[in-house]
Every structure is written in C-alpha cells, then in structure tokens.
Amino acid sequence: MKILVTGGAGFIGSHLTDKLLEEGNSVVVYDNLSLGRLENLDEASKNPNFKFVEGDILDREKFWNVFKTHNFDIVFHMAANSDIAKSHANPDVDFDNTFKTTYETLLAMKEFGIKKLVFASTSAIYGEAHVSVDETYGPLFPASHYGASKLASEGFIASFCENYGIQAWITRFPNVVGERSTHGVIRDFIKKLKKTPDCLEVLGNGMQYKPYVYVKDLVDAILFVWKNTDDKINYFNIGVETRTRVKEIAQMVIEEMGLNARIEYTGGDRGWVGDVPEFSYNLDKIHKLGWKASYTSNEAVRKAIQYILEMDKCSL
Amino acid sequence: MKILVTGGAGFIGSHLTDKLLEEGNSVVVYDNLSLGRLENLDEASKNPNFKFVEGDILDREKFWNVFKTHNFDIVFHMAANSDIAKSHANPDVDFDNTFKTTYETLLAMKEFGIKKLVFASTSAIYGEAHVSVDETYGPLFPASHYGASKLASEGFIASFCENYGIQAWITRFPNVVGERSTHGVIRDFIKKLKKTPDCLEVLGNGMQYKPYVYVKDLVDAILFVWKNTDDKINYFNIGVETRTRVKEIAQMVIEEMGLNARIEYTGGDRGWVGDVPEFSYNLDKIHKLGWKASYTSNEAVRKAIQYILEMDKCSL
Numbered sequence: 001m002k003i004l005v006t007g008g009a010g011f012i013g014s015h016l017t018d019k020l021l022e023e024g025n026s027v028v029v030y031d032n033l034s035l036g037r038l039e040n041l042d043e044a045s046k047n048p049n050f051k052f053v054e055g056d057i058l059d060r061e062k063f064w065n066v067f068k069t070h071n072f073d074i075v076f077h078m079a080a081n082s083d084i085a086k087s088h089a090n091p092d093v094d095f096d097n098t099f100k101t102t103y104e105t106l107l108a109m110k111e112f113g114i115k116k117l118v119f120a121s122t123s124a125i126y127g128e129a130h131v132s133v134d135e136t137y138g139p140l141f142p143a144s145h146y147g148a149s150k151l152a153s154e155g156f157i158a159s160f161c162e163n164y165g166i167q168a169w170i171t172r173f174p175n176v177v178g179e180r181s182t183h184g185v186i187r188d189f190i191k192k193l194k195k196t197p198d199c200l201e202v203l204g205n206g207m208q209y210k211p212y213v214y215v216k217d218l219v220d221a222i223l224f225v226w227k228n229t230d231d232k233i234n235y236f237n238i239g240v241e242t243r244t245r246v247k248e249i250a251q252m253v254i255e256e257m258g259l260n261a262r263i264e265y266t267g268g269d270r271g272w273v274g275d276v277p278e279f280s281y282n283l284d285k286i287h288k289l290g291w292k293a294s295y296t297s298n299e300a301v302r303k304a305i306q307y308i309l310e311m312d313k314c315s316l
Numbered sequence: 317m318k319i320l321v322t323g324g325a326g327f328i329g330s331h332l333t334d335k336l337l338e339e340g341n342s343v344v345v346y347d348n349l350s351l352g353r354l355e356n357l358d359e360a361s362k363n364p365n366f367k368f369v370e371g372d373i374l375d376r377e378k379f380w381n382v383f384k385t386h387n388f389d390i391v392f393h394m395a396a397n398s399d400i401a402k403s404h405a406n407p408d409v410d411f412d413n414t415f416k417t418t419y420e421t422l423l424a425m426k427e428f429g430i431k432k433l434v435f436a437s438t439s440a441i442y443g444e445a446h447v448s449v450d451e452t453y454g455p456l457f458p459a460s461h462y463g464a465s466k467l468a469s470e471g472f473i474a475s476f477c478e479n480y481g482i483q484a485w486i487t488r489f490p491n492v493v494g495e496r497s498t499h500g501v502i503r504d505f506i507k508k509l510k511k512t513p514d515c516l517e518v519l520g521n522g523m524q525y526k527p528y529v530y531v532k533d534l535v536d537a538i539l540f541v542w543k544n545t546d547d548k549i550n551y552f553n554i555g556v557e558t559r560t561r562v563k564e565i566a567q568m569v570i571e572e573m574g575l576n577a578r579i580e581y582t583g584g585d586r587g588w589v590g591d592v593p594e595f596s597y598n599l600d601k602i603h604k605l606g607w608k609a610s611y612t613s614n615e616a617v618r619k620a621i622q623y624i625l626e627m628d629k630c631s632l
Contacts, residue, residue: 088479091426091472095419099468103411110407127474138454140467141474141549148475151456152415152468156407158443158457159464163404163589233457273479 001025004072006057006105007079009036011180012120012173014044015219016076021047023223028070030063032056034097035082040180057101060108067112074116076222077105083183084124084146085272091145098149106160115165117157118226121172123237123279125151134282135172135235144274154235161233169226170235174281177304178215185246185271186304189253190312193261200254200261203271206247210279211239214300217293224291236289239281242297246271249301256305317341320388322373322421323395325352327496328436328489330360331535332392337363339539344386346379348372350413351398356496373417376424383428390432392538393421399499400440400462401588407461414465422476431481433473434542437488439553439595441467450598451488451551460590470551477549485542486551490597493620494531501562501587502620505569506628509577516570516577519587522563526595527555530616533609540607552605555597558613562587565617572621 003020007013008029013036020027026049029041033054044050055062057079081087081097102119109117124147125140126133142148157168177186193200221238229236247263254261270277295303319336323329324345329352336343342365345357349370360366371378373395397403397413418435425433440463441456442449458464473484493502509516537554545552563579570577586593611619 091423091476091479095472107407125471127478136454138452138456139551140454140456140471141477142471143475143478145472145475145479148468148471151471152464155441155456155458155464155467155471156411156461159459159461159590160407161457162443162459163407163461235455235457274475 001073002070003027003074003076004066004070005029005076005078006101007031007036009033009038009040009052010078011082011182012176012215012218013078014040014180015215016078016222017041017044019219019223021050025049028053028066030055030057030066031079035182057104058096060104063104064108064111067108067114072114074118075105075109075114076118077102078120080120081146084144084274087145088273094145094149098146099152102153103156106156109166110160110164116167118169118222119153119157119171121154121170122147122150123172123174123281124276125154125172128276129279132280132282135237135285143276158233168233169229170233171222171225172235172237173218174211174213174239174279176215176218177212177300179307181215181304185249186253186301186308189250190257190308193253193257193259197259198261200250200263202246202250202263202265204246204268204277205265206245206250206263207269208246208271208275208277209243211243211281212297212300213238213240213293214295214303217295217300221286221291225286225289228289236286237281237283238286239283240293240295240297240300241283243280244297244301248298252302253305256302256309317389318386319343319390319392320382320386321345321392321394322417323347323352325349325354325356325368326394327398327498328492328531328534329394330356330496331531332394332538333357333360335535335539337366341365344369344382346371346373346382347395351498373420374412376420379420380424380427383424383430388430390434391421391425391430392434393418394436396436397462400460400590403461404589410461410465414462415468418469419472422472425482426476426480432483434485434538435469435473435487437470437486438463438466439488439490439597440592441470441488444592448596448598451553451601459592474549484549485545486549487538487541488551488553489534490527490529490555490595492531492534493528493616495623497531497620501565502569502617502624505566506573506624509569509573509575513575514577516566516579518562518566518579518581520562520584520593521581522561522566522579523585524562524587524591524593525559527559527597528613528616529554529556529609530611530619533611533616537602537607541602541605544605552602553597553599554602555599556609556611556613556616557599559596560613560617564614568618569621572618572625
C-alpha cells in the first residue's frame with residue numbers, strides 16, 4: 001500500500017512510519033521539521049520503500065506536488081503542533097499547525113481523489129469532563145486551542161467524508177510518552193533536576209491525574225483500529241485504563257536519576273492555562289474491538305524516563 | 317449597553333438588531349453586505365443609537381478599527397454563509413465565511429478585552445442524528461461544511477473562554493423562516509412555480525422532516541437565553557417542538573399561490589449533498605429555562621410563504 005504520513009518525522013509519526021514500513025508498505029513522509037527530526041527516521045531511511053519530503057502542509061504548491069508525484073492509497077495525518085501550552089499566548093500556533101494543516105490535507109485529498117484518512121485526534125476535544133468519557137461524550141468544549149483545533153479538524157473530516165465519499169479513522173490519544181518525545185512533563189522534570197538536583201519545582205499541586213500511553217502501544221492501536229473497522233467514520237478513544245499523578249511522575253524521575261530531591265509545588269490544580277487536571281477515559285469501545293495496551297500508565301511513564309536518561313548518557 | 321452585531325444586515329442579524337435597539341441598547345452593525353441587505357436596516361437606521369459599518373470580518377484592519385472606535389460590552393456574532401448547499405463545490409465558502417469569521421471575531425475580542433459573546437450556532441453540528449438530539453449529544457460529525465464550520469467555531473469559542481476569561485452564549489438554530497430571508501426551500505418553490513405554475517419539481521422524495529422556527533421567535537429565544545443564564549459557556553438548542561415535511565411546504569406554497577400544480581419528486585431521501593433528511597430537536601433545556609416558541613413549525617412556514625408572496629406583490 002502506498003501511504004502518506006504527514007508529520008512522519010515527529011514523535012508519534014516516526015514510530016508509525018517504522019511500523020508501516022515493517023509491514024511492507026511504501027511510505028512517503030511529509031514534514032516541515034519544525035518539531036520533527038530527521039534522526040527519528042534513521043531506521044526508515046534504510047528502507048527502499050521509504051521517501052522523505054521536507055515541506056510545510058500550508059505550502060499548498062509543494063504539498064500538492066507530493067500528491068501529483070505519488071498515487072496514495074491512504075493518508076495518515078499526524079502533523080500538528082504538539083506543545084499544547086504554547087498557544088495560550090498565540091492561538092495561531094494551533095490554528096495554523098493543528099487545524100489548518102488538517103483542512104489543507106482534506107482539500108488535497110479532495111483534489112486528488114484520495115478516499116481514506118487516518119487521523120490523530122485527542123482527548124483534549126472533551127475539555128474538562130468530570131466523568132469517564134466515552135466516544136459519544138458531549139458537549140465538546142475544549143479548554144485548549146489544541147483541543148479546539150482537533151475538534152475543528154474532526155468536524156471538517158466528517159463533512160469531507162459526507163461530501164466527497166472519504167472514509168476516516170479518527171483515533172483520540174491521551175498523553176503519549178516514550179522514545180523520541182520532544183517535550184512534556186518528564187523532560188521538564190529531568191531538565192529542572194539537572195539544574196538543581198536537590199529541589200524539583202512542580203507546576204500546580206501535583207495532583208493532576210491522567211492516563212499516559214506508551215507510544216508503541218499507541219501506534220499498535222491506531223493500526224488495529226484501521227485494520228479492524230470499516231464504517232464511514234470510525235472513531236475510538238485510545239489509551240490505558242490506569243492513570244498517573246504528576247507527583248508520582250516527579251517521584252519516579254527523582255528515583256530513576258538516583259537523587260534525593262525535595263519537591264516544591266507552586267500550587268493550584270493545574271500546570272498551565274488550558275490544562276485539564278483530571279481526566280479519565282472510557283475504553284470499552286476499543287477493548288470490545290479486541291485491543292488493550294500492553295503497558296500501564298505508570299509503566300509507560302517509567303519506561304519513558306529511563307529512555308530519556310539513557311539517551312542523555314549517550315549524548316555526553 | 318454598547319453592542320456589536322456582526323452580520324447585522326442579514327436575515328436573522330437584522331431582526332436581532334431591531335430588537336436590541338428597541339430595548340434601548342446602542343448597536344453597531346458590521347456587515348460586508350455579501351448576503352445582508354441595507355434595506356433590512358431601514359427601521360434601525362432611524363434610531364440615533366444605531367451605526368452601520370460596511371466591512372468584511374476577514375479584513376482585520378477594518379474590523380479592529382471598529383473595536384478601537386467603540387468600547388463594546390458584548391458581541392453578537394451572527395455573520396456566516398447561510399447557503400449551506402453552496403459549499404459542496406467549494407468548501408472555502410464556509411471555511412472563510414462561517415468559521416474564519418468566528419476565529420477572527422475571537423481574536424479581536426482577545427485583543428480588545430471584550431468578555432462577552434453571543435453566538436449563532438446550528439443544529440447542523442449534530443450531523444445525521446437518528447434520535448431527538450439534546451445539547452449533550454455526541455459524537456458530533458456534521459454532514460455539511462456549514463455544520464463543520466459552526467462546530468469548529470464552538471470549539472474555539474470554548475478555548476477562548478477558558479484561556480481569556482470570555483463568557484459565551486451559544487444558541488443552536490434549526491431552519492429559520494420569516495421576513496427578510498434570502499433563500500431556502502420556500503423561496504425556491506415560489507420561484508419554480510412562477511416559471512411553471514402547473515408543476516413543481518421537488519428535490520428528493522419530499523419526506524425530509526425538520527423543525528422550522530419563525531425568525532422573531534428565534535430572536536426572542538436568543539435574548540432570553542442571554543438574559544437568563546450566567547455560566548461560563550451557556551449552550552441551548554432553540555426551536556419548535558413540531559416539524560414540517562418538505563411535501564407539506566410544497567403543498568402550502570401551491571395553496572397560498574392559488575395554484576393547482578402537480579408535484580414531481582426527483583427522488584432520493586435528501587435534497588442535496590450534506591442535507592440531513594430527518595431531524596428532531598430535544599428542547600427540554602430551553603423549555604425548563606422558561607421559553608417556548610409562539611408559532612409551530614407549520615405556522616412559521618405558512619407565515620413565511622405569505623410574507624414572501626406579499627413582498628413580491630409590492631415589488632411588482
């Protein structure tokens with residue numbers, strides 16, 4: 001199968017690319033390298049069925065050229081801004097990179113008659129839900145511009161499906177951790193502790209409680225959903241049943257670094273504006289389909305900490 | 317109160333403007349007159365508290381100038397493309413006029429510190445729901461780009477509320493009929509029958525079954541919701557409990573025109589791509605708040621037919 005992966009040099013996109021190649025597909029990665037990194041594609045680059053094109057989705061001429069050159073069977077649209085806190089100061093960050101990229105991808109698919117789309121959506125569309133949310137939860141009032149951009153993306157995916165006979169697989173991710181991540185709470189803590197090994201400042205009260213899924217589990221789930229469902233619009237929460245508190249992450253990081261640091265909380269129930277402090281996912285739908293994560297939230301977090309520390313050692 | 321009404325020269329926006337002026341407010345209407353008409357503001361123009369500015373919301377300099385000149389207490393954002401079928405051929409019609417206008421309105425509110433927004437949303441965000449939808453219905457997969465654009469708008473309204481302390485009143489309209497409407501099924505039927513008075517061609521099988529609300533009832537409800545709720549995000553379906561089939565509309569138009577035309581159906585369950593053939597609204601939330609429509613769906617449709625025929629007579 002001939003596949004386009006947008007954002008394929010990024011954290012999740014590169015793992016997806018590796019897996020798609022491993023399964024014998026031809027993969028073209030289109031990425032502007034704003035957050036993605038070429039080194040994430042080191043393995044992929046050895047495969048003759050792989051091609052990388054550096055470019056921005058909002059550069060319509062360049063993007064459409066890729067569709068002209070290749071006859072794609074399906075698009076995996078993974079490109080997005082992944083630094084959710086960033087767009088509080090400037091909403092255009094998510095408007096352009098998280099939403100407009102989706103709209104442009106849909107326009108290109110319409111133009112070139114591509115009929116299948118797998119989309120990286122998010123739990124952030126549910127906003128501050130105080131219950132365990134399943135896929136039919138409403139109302140959808142996202143707290144962050146990132147969540148708004150993904151909800152807007154889902155909306156247009158639906159209307160493009162109806163108007164132009166496109167089929168979509170919408171997979172909604174919680175926090176994702178593991179190899180190749182570029183930012184997030186774990187990296188923040190490690191960075192802080194390197195500067196001040198005796199004290200870790202934690203934004204908020206440390207009680208934020210969310211599920212963290214391991215990146216390879218996530219990629220596995222995306223492909224599982226795509227291969228095992230065939231509705232016009234297929235939509236699934238992907239995640240783990242367990243959750244991890246921010247204070248537990250802090251403790252694990254301190255432990256894995258072999259430190260004896262005290263933790264200082266800045267207070268308040270959230271780390272930044274647009275943060276959702278408690279979040280719980282109902283995963284019945286994907287469980288019924290036959291998929292479960294192999295790592296718990298705590299295991300995924302610890303694995304991610306160990307990986308980052310190992311990488312840091314190598315780069316010394 | 318000093319109020320900005322975007323799209324205030326349009327069908328619904330102009331009725332809203334009249335009512336806001338009647339209640340003693342100062343109103344600035346900003347409208348690009350693409351669908352709106354100055355004659356809709358004939359009454360308003362006589363009021364010293366009224367001001368009209370011709371301009372496009374996407375012309376940021378011009379739009380921001382209005383915010384610079386006036387110190388608004390609240391924005392009623394009514395501007396949108398209202399011809400839902402139109403964007404099947406070109407999704408940008410709704411992307412630009414229905415969604416981007418909302419995003420630009422939010423950016424202007426952020427820039428100028430305006431903290432209150434009343435928004436014209438739509439039943440089209442619910443897509444093809446096969447049940448009576450209440451305000452928490454999900455998943456939200458709109459069939460039209462118009463619905464997608466309104467859903468995208470709601471998403472960003474929510475994130476702007478959370479990020480910048482804005483308060484919003486989201487009112488979701490079904491089909492709206494009455495004085496000053498510019499298009500829709502009633503006008504189509506009248507136009508067709510003037511050309512061929514013995515035969516009316518109806519797109520689809522005539523069985524489409526939806527609620528039609530009278531425009532003055534709608535405006536009454538918008539203001540009622542705004543005045544009687546005070547959450548961060550207030551969201552309500554607005555409508556009538558009754559519904560009207562397209563074939564009934566056809567019969568009423570023929571009757572009111574004093575004709576004896578036969579009806580020919582083109583077949584299929586919908587009139588155009590993106591149409592939702594059956595739609596039913598759960599109105600418990602607004603009823604509990606204390607508001608009910610004064611006209612039934614059939615009464616609203618008949619009233620609208622009579623008005624258009626009367627207007628046509630005058631313009632002869």
